[in-house]
Amino acid sequence: MLFDLNIIMNENEKILDFQWENKYLEKLYSSYWMEYINHSLHDIFEFRLQKDTTYLYWKSERFKFQKIKTSRDSINLLLKQDNDHLSLLKGALDRINYGVQIYDKNACSVYFNIESRKISEIPEDLQTEGLHLLDLYDYSPELSTVMTCLKNAAPVINRFYNFKTKSGINITTINTAYPVFHQNELIGSVTIEYDYQHIIASIKKLEEALTLMRSAPRNTIENSSQTKKNTQSFMSIIGKGKKITDAVELAKKVAQQDCNIMLVGETGTGKEIFAQSIHNASNRNHNKLLAINCAAIPETLIESLLFGAKKGAYTDGTEQIGYFEQANGGTLFLDELNSMSIGMQSKILRVIQEGTFRKLGSNTDQSTNVRIISSCNQDPFRLLNTSTLRKDLFYRLSTVVINLPPLREHSEDVEELVRYYINQQSTHYAKPIKEISPDVLNMFKHYKWPGNIRELFHILDYVLNVVDEKTIEINHLPQNFREAFNNFPVYTNEESDHVTFTLSDSVLLHTPLQVLLDEYESYITRKALELHGFNITKTSCSLGIKRQSLQYRIKKYGIVY
Secondary structure, three states, rough: OOOOOOEEEOOOOEEEEEEEEEEEEEEHHHHHHHHHHHHHHHHHHHEEEEEEEEEEEEEEEEEEEEEEEOOOOEEEEEEEEEOOOHHHHHHHOOOOOEEEEEEEEOEEEEEEEEEEEEEHHHOOOOOOOOOHHOOOEHHHHHHHHHHHHHHHOOEEEEEEEEEEEEOEEEEEEEEEEEEEEOEEEEEEEEEEEEEEEHHHHHHHHHHHHHHHHOOOOOOOOOOOOOOOOOOHHHHOOOOHHHHHHHHHHHHHHHOOHHHOOOEOOOOOOOOOHHHHHHHHHOOOOOOOOOEEEOOOOOHHHEEEOOOOOOOOOOOOOEEEEEEHHOOOOOOOEEEEHHOOOOOHHHHHHHHHOEEEEOOEEOOEEEEOOOOOOEEEOOOHHHHOEEEEEEEHHHHHEEEEEEEEOHHHHHHHHHHHHHHHHHHHHHHOOOOOOEEOOOHHHHHHOOOOOOOHHHHHHHHHHHHHHHHOOEEEEHHHHHHHHHHHHOOOOOOEOOOOOEEEEEEOOHHHOOOOOHHHHHHHHHHHHHOOOOOOOOOOOHHHHHHOOOHHHHHHHHHOOOOOO
């Protein structure tokens, strides 16, 4: 391209029109520059002499130019953007032996390196800048690495593609796309692509690189699960069912309110994804989100992890910075709070009330400003009644309670979750599965999923390891899963004075107690409401619970009245 833009002027160098050759620059600048029509060129642009070359400047952008007088009263000013740094970057990318594609946030092409053009057989004379991805490639947006990356604002790793270009050429690649942010705003995506036919030749080099990476010393902070990158957003949450969308909408509403939030949901319902999403949508997202699993860490370590310790606080003890200090200005996620001892809950309560904490071995208090997101995998009102959870702490931490539905209560989302996970993981196993049989989907939709989404993904991992076909069939599923499906608890004799709750050995072996209790409690709650004509006061009295506890169960189990 000889020039990016032609500025048409009269003999007094008043701008009459713009003719764009570079479609990408047109998208960037045309809306601004159209306002310059009928203005003098010298009122807008600055001319500077640098090393015997005169350049035209607009703000921080520099252009080479050539002035051509086309008639007695008409002048054409041809501009070509001049950017040495950009040229250096392009030159470096053109020497890489794998494809690199850069797109803006609208999936319009910014740059393809030489190898990418070779892989996709894009003609050298085809100007790709500004063209939309789907104008270059003939495939569904739902299968596009770039479109998925931009939609979810999250990486898409090693996705296997077999598709055709617009000219009908078959191409097989393995793609990875990364989102690009500027000042916390998504501005585009960079995609790395490998030609499948050339991968074998690169295996040796990749193995050598992996060997070097594995032998390199690891940074303990980067390797810590507590300071891992928190990349999840509300767009990462899969599901269109009413219960999950209600939970997402409530979380979005309160994300920026800075109040403490309690997430209530069974294990595997996505509490950590919600916590990350809330933090990243809050005004604290420029500071840390630190998570601590209260069930996984011994009681003796939790205090030092949260509050920190002075050097010498215990034998051979070193100076330790606690989470309340590290997360100052940010968010602390107390996962499975119900597993924390009453004594430790009292210490957390003091920090919330006073806004200060004291390191182990220290005589002075330090101030802290953290937002606390907590989670419980059991009914918090039941925990209050059994004194497992302090009431005063609960009311401090549960300004807003968000109930995350178990998968069995939004089974309409199962198919989308299955397709999403297979799409994300299939190329990792080098088995591009295309279909799921209707029988498998039907089984998934009617299974109770005691382990929720985590169990679903576990089943899919098993399938991806063993399946050798393009379609997932029932015989591909683990035997224990098929047995559990066929033997899940059922109710009988509902019309009599007694209800039989039937459990098979398989269910007892593979189903958590909490799930079985919830099944039974859901049934009892529904029957009690029906018997009392859905009168909340009478039903709560007959069950011996508070109205608030009954309302919680009605919402939890999706009881409509």
